[in-house]
Amino acid sequence: MHRFVLEAIPTPEESREVARKAIIILKDFVADENLLHDMDLVLTEGCSNVARHAYDKIENCNKLELTIKVHPGEHIIFEIADWGKGLCSKSIDFSMPSPEAVGGRGMFIMSELMDSFELIKENGKNIIKLTRKLKEDQWRKK
Template structure:
């Protein structure tokens, strides 16, 4: 098992950079470019949501954290965390919004491209935990 933690002040630019760094790490383990693209989309959306929604005001003390756990030959786990206002699990809408909707596609995208989606709120920390099983032929290396 391999663990990585990336952190940033959650601005739009920094949230995108955190997702890019995670993909750079994953390229050491995952060979399938289509899968890496899907994961990049999910991480960009999740990190971007922290930048847009987690904190009431912009401040240098705001924090975005992305933990990546790679279990070679099995799966990857992503934990996108913030210490902001959090979201209510009961209000998450996992359906695709109408075509004319300006936003609201993020949770749908994340839930569709990952195998599991879990919301954890603990001691002021809000985490979206996403797991994706990786097929044997999609691995670059399995150690």
Template sequence: MHRYVLRAVPTPEKSREVARKAITILQDFIEDENLLHDIDLVLTEGCSNVARHAYEKDEDCNRLELTIIITPGEHIVFEIADWGKGLCSKSIDFSMPSPEAVGGRGMFIMSELMDSFEHIVDEGKNIIRLTRKLKEDQWRKK
């Protein structure tokens, strides 16, 4: 098992940078470029949600944390965390919004591209845990 933790102040630019760093790490483990693209989309969406929604004000003390847990031959777990206002898990809408909607597609995209989606609150830490199982041919041969 391999574990990586990436941290940033959640601005749109820094959030995107965290997702890019994650993909750089994952390239050592994942062969499938389409899967890397899907994961990049999911992580970019999840991290940018923290930048847009987690905190009331932009402050240097705000935190975004992305933990990547890789179990080669099995799956990858992503935990996107913040210490902001959090989600109301009863109100998470995983359906695709209407074509006219300006936003609201992120949760749908994340839930469709991952195998599981969990919302966890642990002592003020809000965590979105996403798991993706990989097929044997998606792993990079070492």
């Protein structure tokens, strides 16, 4: 197993940069460009949600943390974490909003593109845990 941790102050620019750096790391393991695109979309959405919703105001003490766990030949786990307000899992709507809606597509997109989606709260840390299984031909041959 390979483990990587990326951290940033959760601004829109920094959250996008965290997702971009994650994809650079994943290119060493994932051969499927379409899957990398899906992962980029999921990570960009998850990290930008932290930037938009986790904290009441942007401060240097606020933190966005992305942990990537690569289990070669099996799956990849992403854990997007913050120490802000957190999400109430009972209030999250995972369905696609109407075409007229301005937002609200992020959770739907993340839940559709990943194999599992969990919301975890532990010791003040809010975690969105996303798991994606990969087929044998989606892994980069070493």
